Amino acid sequence: QKEVEQNSGPLSVPEGAIASLNCTYSDRVSQSFFWYRQYSGKSPELIMSIYSNGDKEDGRFTAQLNKASQYVSLLIRDSQPSDSATYLCAVNIRTDYKLSFGAGTTVTVRA
């Protein structure tokens, strides 16, 4: 079982719609969770971090964490063409403090 799994893409959404990205993780005691955005040919950029159960909102982005279900998600509201990118879920694996990354979900926002 992979440590971090993301819903397979690609995900295509119309402009203005909500894009929903999902991520599950295997380490029950993980405490830190992150979403990175990576544009084609560029390096990943941290867009959200979440540490407690519930929702965390930052502009058009909302991260949701459910530790009991070992599930973290990212919602992108009012999707814009500039949101077209690959989104990486990352989880802090407690045993050696490294981040474990999912394979990424590619989002395309069509005008």
Added chain:
Amino acid sequence: DGGITQSPKYLFRKEGQNVTLSCEQNLNHDAMYWYRQDPGQGLRLIYYSQIVNDFQKGDIAEGYSVSREKKESFPLTVTSAQKNPTAFYLCASSIRQGTDGYTFGSGTRLTVV
């Protein structure tokens, strides 16, 4: 401004040649990491270091070597033993526990010619 600097941005390697990718950070982070990314693929960990003068192999260390003589610097050498080195290489850093996430450099694109 604090950040991570990778150089060069593009690098071309001839068959049988060793090349070194530079990574420097001024974030005062203890931990540094090297990842490889192939087209359409996720990140694969090559090496990481959580403290000066110490480093550990990641998932795909064969054909690579690193050093960590200074806190700020974590160079990666791609040796001739790495048979398929063409990829996008990313350096990252974090506080030792990684609980604030990683900061990535802008990457080095290595091509074998």
